[in-house]
Amino acid sequence: MESLTISEWLLTELKQGRFPPRMPSHRRVYEAIRRAIATQHLTPGARLPSTRSLAEELSLSRNTLLAAFEQLHEEGYVVSRIGSGTRVAATLPESFVPMRASGATTDAEPPMNTSGRNTSGLSKRGAIVAGPSDQPSYEVQPFTPGEDDFSAFPTQIWRRLLNRQWRDPQPAFLDYGHAGGHLPLRHAIANYLRMSRTVNLTVEQVLITSGTQQSIDLCARMLTDYGDRVWVENPCYWGARRVLEVNGLSLHPVPVDDEGMAPGNTDFRNPPRLIYTTPSHQYPKGVAMSYGRRRLLLDYAASRGAWILEDDYDSEFRFEGRPLSSLQGMDQSGCVLYMGTFSKVMYPGIKLGYIVVPPELAERFKRGLYELQRPGQVVIQAALADFIEEGHFSTHIRRLRQIYKERRYLLQKALAPVTNVGARLPPAGSGLHLVVELPAACDDVRVAELAAEQGLRVYPLSHYSVGEKREKGLIIGYAYASTDRITTYGRILADVIQAALSN
């Protein structure tokens, strides 16, 4: 394939027809060129053929090519300068590059060859994590759940704090760092959690990790063995599920109702070693766990010697109602591990999160963290400690809360008409995404595809189900689209949903 010209390559790509049927031509060309960049058939700095010659070679109108080029230019994939034509940008908008450059070859499971290694070469657990994921295969679009708007992030302050650390770094700051994390950051987190989340803790219980995946992974490894049962909410956060599965755990799905995780008799007959839950804001459904349900879960875990892993991932963004205390703060028997992340309030690439473990586990978890992940990034940890201690963190949270509250309100308003055709918009007072519940007969994957054709990426709720029972709905993120565009996009999405349900 390397010897094809770029026009030939694009032609092949366009003919293979791996695009949604109703995707307009200019968008197909746009996608094909992005794939060419992602797969290095076009490298940074490479010159693209003119729109005129490409239009000829691909048998498309020149306007189609112009529209595709404009979008590529707008999103930073290409640059154009007078006299030198259009070139692939030297620095690409990385997060937008699709993960699966050639989607066709990655899903089928190849057969075993004679030497006993299947030709994919992956292990069974490897095949699980390399399987289809919840990740966008196209670019980030206005409603992509889990994506944030960084325009409000105080980059200048952050740069100043980082610079202060780098000006005269202590040698220790370049080393792996203390096993539990940078002490001033652990202090700052302990103070924050004590005040804002009623977490009951001393600084020794706080461990800095490199984010949610690593926190869940560490807990799974330190607390469970291969084949152990773990209760997960159904539907469940995809990232958690993958990490639990790769650790050889048997996932037992527990239904979620309007009071949160709702274990019944079938569940109680299957006691777990670990319970993974998102009580403040169930992912993805958004409900908060009721007081009674919290007590039930804590008492059950204590009586069974099970651990509870409380993922308080979105707790900073509660827009109405009294903030709920953490499960950890209600726990009398020391069976709760509490975790949070800085990826939403700061930025995802910061790769910092934390776990609060019961006192008697602290030393051992520190050792496990060191052995399995090696700490580091002390400079960033030190800057973050300053960011929190100097008050920038709470200022920034307040600001984000204001922004996201408005977006959520506008989105809810724009989506309101869907309730006329059988969809439901459950109340949600927190978080960075909404769920639209669709009737059981509805194909939510198809509705998500229809939305994608309009340039709106939303996730089908059924995708997050564990086991047979699949609830239908759409998960819609509102943290990424700018406030002034959210109504427009919301109306388009409402139209898509209404059209789908009216068919």
Added chain:
Amino acid sequence: MESLTISEWLLTELKQGRFPPRMPSHRRVYEAIRRAIATQHLTPGARLPSTRSLAEELSLSRNTLLAAFEQLHEEGYVVSRIGSGTRVAATLPESFVPMRASGATTDAEPPMNTSGRNTSGLSKRGAIVAGPSDQPSYEVQPFTPGEDDFSAFPTQIWRRLLNRQWRDPQPAFLDYGHAGGHLPLRHAIANYLRMSRTVNLTVEQVLITSGTQQSIDLCARMLTDYGDRVWVENPCYWGARRVLEVNGLSLHPVPVDDEGMAPGNTDFRNPPRLIYTTPSHQYPKGVAMSYGRRRLLLDYAASRGAWILEDDYDSEFRFEGRPLSSLQGMDQSGCVLYMGTFSKVMYPGIKLGYIVVPPELAERFKRGLYELQRPGQVVIQAALADFIEEGHFSTHIRRLRQIYKERRYLLQKALAPVTNVGARLPPAGSGLHLVVELPAACDDVRVAELAAEQGLRVYPLSHYSVGEKREKGLIIGYAYASTDRITTYGRILADVIQAALSN
């Protein structure tokens, strides 16, 4: 314990006698105060009692207290100002704080309680990683293996490159980033490996990880299943061993001779799914794998459908002889995964490493990397790409190579006398540590303890053995001690070894 005064706490600590028997008093006081800081009995900024009053309360001479305080001051644990006495430093030298603040409670394995959770609460695999490690329980000392000297690191250049990225960061730089890592960095690594390590690759095969532990972990999970057999070298790198064990793999130790990993008939009867090897510079013994042995290993792996994980961890530091090509570069059948790290050439806290995977695994590994670890730290990746592309990387390697070559020479010279009493100094042309081989009857753990009493931390070789056969020796790092002190320390160590072997 919280209600004890600090003098009472120190007294308890000193009386519990958890110190090597021949450790001098001033050193015990020093250690006890460091433990008080590590366990937060003394927090940053806290004022210490005067040496006079402490001397009285601990029944020690004032000179003992003065000596301990001086050392604490020199190492940055305390600061003193006229009129305000001695206080715990606001910013502690973090890497020097012991990991195990209260060593007494962490090693014993508590029994199961009635609810089926053992009182330690850990899983079996958790207990493995929380077990005794190869980590220093005291501070970094001149010969601690795995520790580097950062004084040569060009901090100013690095800060400038980071600043350039932060001045006007693209939103994508704050996001998780491309699943395989920042593309310009992958290009830079591909170029470097192609030129310097004869690695055979395209940029798609390069994946950025957050370091060696994560690289090994990812390979273990993607390529092996619970219970699979993995060949490891015997002795073997501790960190690799822990990660392989926690993934449920059965470790099959293969002996190492002067040609590197030396599999025999017993080994061939136990074919592995994965072979973990350090061919350029065996860890810890330092030998390079011969050409014949490389061919043997490659042919065997190809015929058995096994994967080889080539850890080329120290390859930048070859001081003499022709650099050996990588195993990956000799591989015809695509069974080698090649990994390296930036922790030695840059600094450990950078937390960046890489794996080069066979082309057909690249997409799946990228997905696995995303699902299990989530990428990030794009700004640092971008700065590192610049650091390499602008030539600072190779300049820095050349400089380090010069420094470490001199230290190695001086250390070898200082240690030479030990060959008169039955120890052996095998030739080693690369790396950042030396091995002194001791007679089989020698207790190398005891010799390491004797060295520790002199303030010299070295690791016993027997600790790195897998299975029954335990070679005896000492692993001595020379990357941390400054060049002008290495001869002095080397002579002290030689004396310790000679005394131990003459007994």
